[in-house]
Amino acid sequence: MFCQSVSTPIVKPVNGLCNLSCSYCYTSGLKMCADKNRMRPEILGATIDFFCRDQDDIEFIWHGGEPLLAGLDFYRRAVEFQSAWEQQGKKITNFLQTNATLITSEWVRFFTENDFLVGVSLDGPKKFHDQIRCYSTSKGSYDEVMKGIDLLRQAGIFNGIICGISTINHKFPKEIFNFFLAENIKKLKFARVKSIGHYNNISSLVISPAQYADFMIAIFDLWLELDDLEVEIRDIQSVVSLILGGNKRECIYMGQCAQFVTVYSDGSIYGCDSFPKTDALHFGRVLDESVIVRSNSHLQSLQALLRKRKESCQTCDWYFICKGGCAKDCYKQIDSVEPLSEVCENLQRYFEHISTKIGSYGLI
């Protein structure tokens, strides 16, 4: 698939509005404006049109806050708008990332009928998950999340787990890995809990790049030892694929950060959701012509910066995997060119470990 800048939207139909109150939530700064700023039908229609107009193969990623709070009618309208483009031959895929606590059989029926792929956030066993992913009453959400996962699995539309790794659970890779296997959850993505701009104040939960690399190396070893191809760990599969000469990549190894954009409920388009909502990454609105957005000066600056970063990474032995890394995680500031040595050292240690282990199996 040809990917140009501003082509994969992460859509936030209710901005940061959510029924949970997770302690590390980075969208809390967006909650205040959420209620009065639910995405209106004309903005939804403009969002679909903006991304379908000049691409043949489009992926919509519905995100939050909690995207189910937009309501079923919102998504019924979304697929109606999309069907007009599908009739013109466009291929559209819908991914939705939810906390799963609001999933009902009605939602499952809709997702099944409309081929949505639904990912769920779950931070491992109940004793870890419930310490962080709670309601505002501090009650943990684990039981409701597992019920939601069961409904999605029964319908065959469950698209795996994103598991946040924080100070609460990073020392327990084996327990977490075995928990997911015992629950027959075989599609996993791990994500380091980190500080994002001014949206959170969670330093007690943030782990360092070294702690995260230790966790991921332990997970890789467990995965290799298990030798079960049905167990998919997205980051590890990307790295293994690239070492073996394939091209399967997560966004963090694509070097294409300008491809991913966030669409807020008022139709404004900003850089990838990993960044705080900042003027420097405001590229325009879905109501604008795409040519205007793609020539926006902030976008041009980001693209120029990404090019400079790639140039400065060319001498790195792991450039063929990392491609300059995640534009958010690998750099101190939004305009830094040199990557953070602490992040690079640990990425390189992780790549080296995987490469050596694969080599010892005679695969490279």
Ligand code: SF4
């Ligand atoms: S479910 Fe997501 S959006 Fe909601 S509080 Fe938790 S981290 Fe934030």
Ligand code: SF4
């Ligand atoms: S900034 Fe990071 S999370 Fe966002 S698209 Fe780039 S690599 Fe992915």
Ligand code: SF4
């Ligand atoms: S590991 Fe660091 S130096 Fe190497 S490509 Fe990635 S960001 Fe660049």
